[in-house]
Amino acid sequence: xxxxxxxxxxxxxxxxxxxxxxxxxxxxxxxxxxxxxxxxxxxxxxxxxxxxxxxxxxxxxxxxxxxxxxxxxxxxxxxxxxxxxxxxxxxxxxxxxxxxxxxxxxxxxxxxxxxxxxxxxxxxxxxxxxxxxxxxxxxxxxxxxxxxxxxxxxxxxxxxxxxxxxxxxxxxxxxxxxxxxxxxxxxxxxxxxxxxxxxxxxxxxxxxxxxxxxxxxxxxxxxxxxxxxxxxxxxxxxxxxxxxxxxxxxxxxxxxxxxxxxxxxxxxxxxxxxxxxxxxxxxxxxxxxxxxxxxxxxxxxxxxxxxxxxxxxxxxxxxxxxxxxxxxxxxxxxxxxxxxxxxxxxxxxxxxxxxxxxxxxxxxxxxxxxxxxxxxxxxxxx
Amino acid sequence: xxxxxxxxxxxxxxxxxxxxxxxxxxxxxxxxxxxxxxxxxxxxxxxxxxxxxxxxxxxxxxxxxxxxxxxxxxxxxxxxxxxxxxxxxxxxxxxxxxxxxxxxxxxxxxxxxxxxxxxxxxxxxxxxxxxxxxxxxxxxxxxxxxxxxxxxxxxxxxxxxxxxxxxxxxxxxxxxxxxxxxxxxxxxxxxxxxxxxxxxxxxxxxxxxxxxxxxxxxxxxxxxxxxxxxxxxxxxxxxxxxxxxxxxxxxxxxxxxxxxxxxxxxxxxxxxxxxxxxxxxxxxxxxxxxxxxxxxxxxxxxxxxxxxxxxxxxxxxxxxxxxxxxxxxxxxxxxxxxxxxxxxxxxxxxxxxxxxxxxxxxxxxxxxxxxxxxxxxxxxxx
Numbered sequence: 001x002x003x004x005x006x007x008x009x010x011x012x013x014x015x016x017x018x019x020x021x022x023x024x025x026x027x028x029x030x031x032x033x034x035x036x037x038x039x040x041x042x043x044x045x046x047x048x049x050x051x052x053x054x055x056x057x058x059x060x061x062x063x064x065x066x067x068x069x070x071x072x073x074x075x076x077x078x079x080x081x082x083x084x085x086x087x088x089x090x091x092x093x094x095x096x097x098x099x100x101x102x103x104x105x106x107x108x109x110x111x112x113x114x115x116x117x118x119x120x121x122x123x124x125x126x127x128x129x130x131x132x133x134x135x136x137x138x139x140x141x142x143x144x145x146x147x148x149x150x151x152x153x154x155x156x157x158x159x160x161x162x163x164x165x166x167x168x169x170x171x172x173x174x175x176x177x178x179x180x181x182x183x184x185x186x187x188x189x190x191x192x193x194x195x196x197x198x199x200x201x202x203x204x205x206x207x208x209x210x211x212x213x214x215x216x217x218x219x220x221x222x223x224x225x226x227x228x229x230x231x232x233x234x235x236x237x238x239x240x241x242x243x244x245x246x247x248x249x250x251x252x253x254x255x256x257x258x259x260x261x262x263x264x265x266x267x268x269x270x271x272x273x274x275x276x277x278x279x280x281x282x283x284x285x286x287x288x289x290x291x292x293x294x295x296x297x298x299x300x301x302x303x304x305x306x307x308x309x310x311x312x313x314x315x316x317x318x319x320x321x322x323x324x325x326x327x328x329x330x331x332x333x334x335x336x337x338x339x340x341x342x343x344x345x346x347x348x349x350x351x352x353x354x355x356x357x358x359x360x361x362x363x364x365x366x367x368x369x370x371x372x373x374x375x376x377x378x379x380x381x382x
Numbered sequence: 383x384x385x386x387x388x389x390x391x392x393x394x395x396x397x398x399x400x401x402x403x404x405x406x407x408x409x410x411x412x413x414x415x416x417x418x419x420x421x422x423x424x425x426x427x428x429x430x431x432x433x434x435x436x437x438x439x440x441x442x443x444x445x446x447x448x449x450x451x452x453x454x455x456x457x458x459x460x461x462x463x464x465x466x467x468x469x470x471x472x473x474x475x476x477x478x479x480x481x482x483x484x485x486x487x488x489x490x491x492x493x494x495x496x497x498x499x500x501x502x503x504x505x506x507x508x509x510x511x512x513x514x515x516x517x518x519x520x521x522x523x524x525x526x527x528x529x530x531x532x533x534x535x536x537x538x539x540x541x542x543x544x545x546x547x548x549x550x551x552x553x554x555x556x557x558x559x560x561x562x563x564x565x566x567x568x569x570x571x572x573x574x575x576x577x578x579x580x581x582x583x584x585x586x587x588x589x590x591x592x593x594x595x596x597x598x599x600x601x602x603x604x605x606x607x608x609x610x611x612x613x614x615x616x617x618x619x620x621x622x623x624x625x626x627x628x629x630x631x632x633x634x635x636x637x638x639x640x641x642x643x644x645x646x647x648x649x650x651x652x653x654x655x656x657x658x659x660x661x662x663x664x665x666x667x668x669x670x671x672x673x674x675x676x677x678x679x680x681x682x683x684x685x686x687x688x689x690x691x692x693x694x695x696x697x698x699x700x701x702x703x704x705x706x707x708x709x710x711x712x713x714x715x716x717x718x719x720x721x722x723x724x725x726x727x728x729x730x731x732x733x734x735x736x737x738x739x740x741x742x743x744x745x746x747x748x749x750x751x752x753x754x755x756x757x758x759x760x761x762x763x764x
Binding site (some may be wrong): 001002003004005006007008009011012013014015016017018178211212213216217219220221223224227240243244247248251256259260 | 383384385386387388389390391393394395396397398399400560593594595598599601602603605606609622625626629630633638641642
């Protein structure tokens with residue numbers, strides 16, 4: 001194994017009813033006033049907002065509402081949140097929603113304490129040195145943001161989807177109640193499955209060193225995602241499947257699965273971020289298109305690991321069969337596997353390749369992922 | 383999955399040379415004077431002591447030496463450490479050694495800030511409310527103590543081996559350099575393998591709820607321990623095996639493998655602690671005797687999980703075959719599997735059963751583990 005540092009101080013409160021603990025948790029961190037961020041009004045219709053506001057009121061914590069955050073969250077909205085947080089002098093930010101709300105919250109928490117424009121932190125002009133304490137109540141399991149210090153935001157002026165990652169952005173407490181996820185649409189369930197699998201396979205395949213132990217952990221999590229997605233498609237009320245899916249999603253990107261691995265990168269995310277930035281496709285839908293296409297391009301660069309994947313995830317023999325099995329599984333559950341299903345045409349490819357060049361620089365993989373390579377990957381997805 | 387809270391704020395610095403970071407890490411926590419606890423003089427002979435003291439000196443941190451901690455660490459030594467820490471007014475405790483030194487350090491760290499006698503904290507007379515910050519440089523991978531808030535100590539007056547567990551006892555930073563473990567004897571390597579496997583199977587078999595995901599994680603770790611132990615017996619200098627073994631040992635008891643499980647207990651530890659307390663046998667050697675004996679007694683209470691274990695760990699079909707395969711593997715690597723190998727005779731059983739009764743009360747399993755049951759388990763180990 002390669003040298004590594006593992007540090008993950010986020011407290012996870014997992015299970016039914018745990019959202020009722022949000023007031024006590026904020027109080028434990030001496031929070032008096034919080035910016036409560038959310039997406040649609042669904043959390044009000046379904047009663048979650050009331051539970052949260054009552055829990056906060058029970059501890060005398062004031063709340064300032066900030067709704068309307070959309071998926072593929074945008075910089076303009078983050079700036080709005082920063083202004084609101086400053087105007088009300090809140091001392092913490094609370095996310096009630098999925099990964100998009102939480103990523104916006106991370107950007108707001110960092111932006112409030114940064115003197116310049118928050119986008120500086122995304123383009124490397126400045127580092128995230130501090131952030132307001134942030135908390136989360138998760139309503140969609142997919143991004144893993146609830147137990148890591150990273151956030152992805154799209155600059156809606158420049159169509160750049162970039163990320164930040166810094167220790168102050170670990171949520172203090174993340175509440176993961178799988179029962180709150182029961183209403184997730186069929187589409188978003190399968191996009192989420194695709195997102196989690198993408199998180200798991202990036203380091204698994206790309207690492208120059210990927211010891212057996214982390215490989216086993218990755219396979220355990222992928223197999224769990226596959227099984228529980230199928231169970232949830234058959235019965236969305238299956239709490240056991242819902243909860244194992246959610247915990248697998250959290251563990252997929254909390255540092256566990258790549259500790260000891262080395263030389264890995266996130267090419268699928270680098271490419272997909274451009275699909276989301278340019279065409280506003282759901283991240284998971286973009287990933288289920290990019291991943292099999294990328295696997296076909298990459299397979300011969302790490303054949304043993306592709307054979308391992310084929311055997312331990314799908315019980316087939318060759319690397320090629322493993323890729324085909326994953327793509328067939330995506331088709332079966334109904335997440336897109338070709339660009340046309342996203343409404344993207346061959347004539348769009350040049351613009352995507354152009355946009356990806358910024359991402360691969362930020363992800364540190366520009367040398368490998370030249371325009372020609374990205375074009376070759378995208379052509380596999382036509 | 384059952385509701386759970388996952389919280390583990392220990393920072394792990396894993397890999398070669400990481401012990402050189404101890405000074406900077408202590409400095410980051412504003413430590414000025416530290417009680418450096420260790421076992422034998424081996425750390426001086428092998429140069430580790432010099433590396434540590436130079437790293438501390440580099441940050442102007444004073445050190446007070448406290449050596450001579452033995453395996454199955456004893457209360458009298460803990461009390462000595464507490465007195466020394468108080469006399470020198472240290473502001474942190476540093477463990478340089480294996481689990482026994484680290485567990486002693488946890489007891490010292492808690493005891494320094496507790497007004498009464500430290501044993502009160504072990505027998506439930508008082509709770510651990512606070513502790514001096516504690517740090518670890520690990521030289522033996524086995525107990526998992528480096529990433530959890532628990533400690534086991536033997537009262538050498540009463541022959542009671544009891545534990546404490548409380549959030550203030552999470553190490554702030556644990557340095558795990560597998561290269562420092564290369565000199566571990568063949569015996570202690572196999573005892574360590576037995577200890578790690580015991581940590582993994584307690585919840586796996588006893589839980590009333592053990593979802594597929596944590597079961598998969600447990601199997602991934604057990605398979606890693608089995609493979610890497612064999613590799614290390616063949617070649618003690620195999621760094622890759624050494625490092626995967628060490629990381630598996632850490633993950634085996636850091637909360638990961640039983641998050642979402644419910645209704646589990648530690649009967650093998652409850653029984654083994656009496657063997658260590660009465661006969662001073664190495665913990666892992668005691669466990670490799672108790673575990674197969676207990677499995678034979680327990681198997682019919684959870685047959686499906688025993689079949690799962692047999693299939694996924696040893697590739698055999700029946701629960702009985704799985705137990706036999708584990709016992710045969712223990713025999714093969716050379717860790718004891720019957721009481722006579724520990725020098726314990728049938729005439730000793732009554733005293734062990736008597737001693738175990740205190741442990742099962744502390745472990746909360748006295749109703750199930752009556753004297754008759756404990757005797758039945760022990761007789762399986764004759």
